[in-house]
Amino acid sequence: MKVPMLDLTEQYQQLRPEILAALEEVMSSAHFILGNNVKKLENDIAAYSNVKHGIGVANGSDALHISLLACGVGPGDEVIVPAFTFFATAGAVARAGATPVFVDIDPRTYNIDPLKIEEAITEKTKAIIPVHLYGQMADMDKIKEIADRHQLYIIEDAAQAIGAKYKGKTVGELGTTACYSFFPTKNLGAYGDGGMIVTNDDEIAEKMRVLRVHGSKPKYYHHVLGYNSRLDELQAAILNVKFPHLDDWSKLRIEKANVYTEMLKELEGVVTTPYIEEHNYHIFHQYTIRVQNRNELQKFLSDQGVSTMVYYPKPLHLQPVFEHLGYKEGDLPETEKAAEEVISLPMFPELKLEQQEYVVSKIKEFYAK
The missing domain is CATH 3.40.640.10 (Type I PLP-dependent aspartate aminotransferase-like (Major domain))
Known part of the structure; x- marks a missing residue:
């Protein structure tokens, strides 16, 4: 698929x-x-x-x-x-x-x-x-x-x-x-x-x-x-x-996010699903998880036909264009850790349940190895 x-x-x-x-x-x-x-x-x-x-x-x-x-x-x-x-x-x-x-950032949100x-x-x-x-x-x-x-x-x-x-x-x-x-x-x-x-x-x-x-x-x-x-x-x-149609699309995104979160529960400890502040209405532009061995997982999923994205692999304080500002590795630890661990899964209102099941099955397959 x-x-x-x-x-x-x-x-x-x-x-x-x-x-x-x-x-x-x-x-x-x-x-x-x-x-x-x-x-x-x-x-x-x-x-x-x-x-x-x-x-x-x-x-x-x-x-x-x-x-x-x-x-x-x-x-x-x-x-x-x-x-x-x-x-x-x-x-x-x-x-x-x-x-x-x-x-730096809040590591949960x-x-x-x-x-x-x-x-x-x-x-x-x-x-x-x-x-x-x-x-x-x-x-x-x-x-x-x-x-x-x-x-x-x-x-x-x-x-x-x-x-x-x-x-x-x-x-x-x-x-x-x-x-x-x-x-x-x-x-x-x-x-x-x-x-x-x-x-x-x-x-x-x-x-x-x-x-x-x-x-x-x-x-x-x-x-x-x-x-x-x-x-x-x-x-x-x-x-x-x-x-x-925007509000209906947002509700569909939330439904897809809930499906992912439920299906990924058994990988707790290896995969961290999105944290939502109780007072927030999260419209899931992206469904972003933290994982171990992120780069290897991304390559495996790609080989299995699953597209993913990393938002964002290189923090802004370490970008060459901002070198003159004097930041160095270690200055913003939570940002740098997130940049190494996050990966975003397919997310759009028309995403099918069988597509989500396939994505999660491949994630489970990767960590089973």
Whole structure:
């Protein structure tokens, strides 16, 4: 059996008539940039996030970068980020001219450890970027308390967490801004790049709208240096078709996660299944386990037709591009340990029970040897 990490073909076939009709409507209108589809999606995602403003941008990386700039982050500033995340989290900080300050993670959730944030704060610290990794929100009460006390911005990296909740609050409600990615593999994915920022702050929202159109307001009048970073009207049309299904897809992901967890119980001690904080609603962008002999397991599963991914094998504080910051192996032990042990199993709403059974049977076969 072949089990892909992600298969978008069945989802497309289910939505094909609606998607083609939406694309035809855009093509017929000949309105391709910042039209009604973008406005509708911005309004719907903002309402879904329980905030006032949605600002569509070209991708999730730009969402982070533009958020930082709108909060006034720049050269000489420091921004606290976890080292266990996709490169864009820290890359956006560096692109803004600021310095990423890496801190360790909670080994159970893989999210930033609030206890480590406090000790990393200096007089140069301007913001914190908590990443809601794999679809579970970080410990936002503690992060918010620290941020409020030190007067820091919170920019939520929610690229993997649209629909996640923390103590009944949604992504976006507890930060200054929150950043979504609509990369095709995401829970709400476009058919190309796309991103969005949500916020309750009127002034920051206006700054971000200006920054995404070359810093112009009105058109052709530029008071700040901005970027060309707009969510495409065609992608917004696709996302508008998909968005009403998001909550159902999240429930299906949770069902698949529960199946994996139940089937992997007998490997306890060898395989550590995801830990979910009791107050969290985890939407399982990824189903990530800790294992012994990770690299050997991954190769074995690949040979058996099972696709897996390692998010992320090289922590950010040890990446060559950040060498000048002076971090070394051993500085962030939990991050480094996770990078050696985690592996993500196939996860998508259309995943079949027999596919999951096959995946788990092959994991058991590997450890039986």
